[in-house]
Amino acid sequence: MRFIKSLCTVWLCMLMIPFAVAGAADKGVFATAPVMNNGERWRIGYFEGGEYIDYQKVLTETVKGLMALGWIDKTEIPAQPGEQTAQLWQWLNKVPSDYIEFVPDAHYSAHWDESKLDGVTDKVIKRLNQHDLDLMIAMGTLAGKALSNDRHDTPTMVLSTSDPLATGIIKSVADSGYDHIHATVDPNRYDRQVRVFHDIVGFKNLGVAYENSDNGRSYAALDVVEKLSAERGFNIVRCYTQSDISDMTVAEASVEKCFRELAPQVDAIYVTVQGGVNEQSIASLVKIANDNGVPTFSQSGADEVRKGFLLSLSQAGFRYVGEFHAQTFAKVFNGAKPNQLAQFFEEPPRMAVNLKTAEIVGFNPPLLLLGAADEVYRDIPAD
Incomplete structure (x- = not known):
């Protein structure tokens, strides 16, 4: 299969023009300089639905952002094994800081086990109501939904959610709905992704594998895909997977099965965020x-392009969103209520492309695409 060899500038211009979003500014002026908590360190906790590589990376980049602001001593963060955050959290507790403590016994995970989620949530909320934590990180959609309520009043930062609006974590971009809740949101991120992918590849049948549940459809940004399908006239070819489960081998196998079913039927695949798309499975999915000969677009970001998917919007290793999170934390420690702070964050508009995959699937990248790419990969890592 051969794809377009030239491209108009429409999609590139669309990338470069920021969307206007109401309520995208802080409701006041708040400092980010390091301050003590009445002579003590600020105590931070963490809650996730389960292990996921993006959670590890977002946490790492947030910590780097806090280091850059002076809240934590600048230290080399060691490479982390697998997709866990538990070992990283224990390491963070030992990093020197006059201002912040990553409380060692305040790391919670439901391990993607739905039967345990309510129990872990109750345990976390009980801890928050003891008021021995000054800020809670709710990492991902499950944790964000569990803590975005009035069962506690601890400042809670919801990070790395696919769509906190669609899942009801927040009321709107301008208003989380609770003084103590803040969720980083880019309401146009997946719209940009699918538009750019369609402009570049021109697919008529787009394959999408996702778990057919409320969370699964949210992770896949299915409402956005369906809207653009109607607007642009391409078909959606669906395949259902298992995602939010504790047995990752089952989740991985379900995605591989879907890719095998979809590949002969489609001329592009939108690779959505889910448990079965991970370090163990990506090589098989790429193959x-x-x-x-099917071009792919990673919803997650450039790291998956490095591993062999064709395209994505570059996230610069989550650096920019990590800096945004760090500034938000700092403002809360300086007296801001979470709901007084801007939730809207938009990544700098750049592309990631894997040229080896482009060669294999017969895609000749337009010069405009290469000019807009700040992450270009020339090979596919060995299994």
Whole structure:
């Protein structure tokens, strides 16, 4: 299969023009300089639905942002094994800081086990109501939904959610709905992704594998895909997976099965965020798509392009969103209520492309695409 060899500038211009979002500014002026908590350190806790590589990366970049602001001594963060945050959290507790403590016994995870989520949530909320934590990180959609309520009043920062608006974590971009809740949101991120992918590849049948649940459809930004399908006239070819489960081998197998089913039927695949798309499975998924000449777009970001998917919007290793989170934390410690702070964050508009995958699937990247790419990969890592 051969794809377009030239491209108009419409999609590139669309990328470069920021969307106007009401309520995108702080409701006041708040400092970010390091301050003590009445002579003590600020105590931070953490809650996640389960292990996921983006959570590890977002936490790491947030910590780097706090280091840059002077809240934590600048220290080299060691490479982390797997997708966990638990070991990283214990390491963070030992990093020197006059201002912040990552409380060692305040790391909570439901391990993607739905049967345990309510129990872990109750345990976390009980801890928050003891008021021995000054700020809680709710990492991901499950944790964000569990803590975005009035069962506690601890400042809670919801990070790394696919769509906190669609999942009801926040009321709007301008208003989380609770004084103590803040959720970083980019309401146009997935719209940009699918538009750019369609402009570049021109697919008629887009494959999407996702868990057919409320959370799964949210992770996949299915409402956005369906809207653009109607607007642009392409078909959605669906395949259902398992995602939010504790057995990752089952989740991985379900995605691989879907890729094998989709590849002969579609001319592009939108690779959505879910448990079965991870470090263990990506190589197999890339091979299935590439063997069938199917271009892919990673919803997650450039790291998956490095591993072999064709395209994504670059996230610069989550650096920019980490800096945004760090500034938000700092403002809360300086007296801001979470709901007084801007929740809207938009990544700098750049592309990531894997040229080896482009060669395999017969895609000749336009010069405009290469000019807009700040992450270009020339090979696919060995399994």
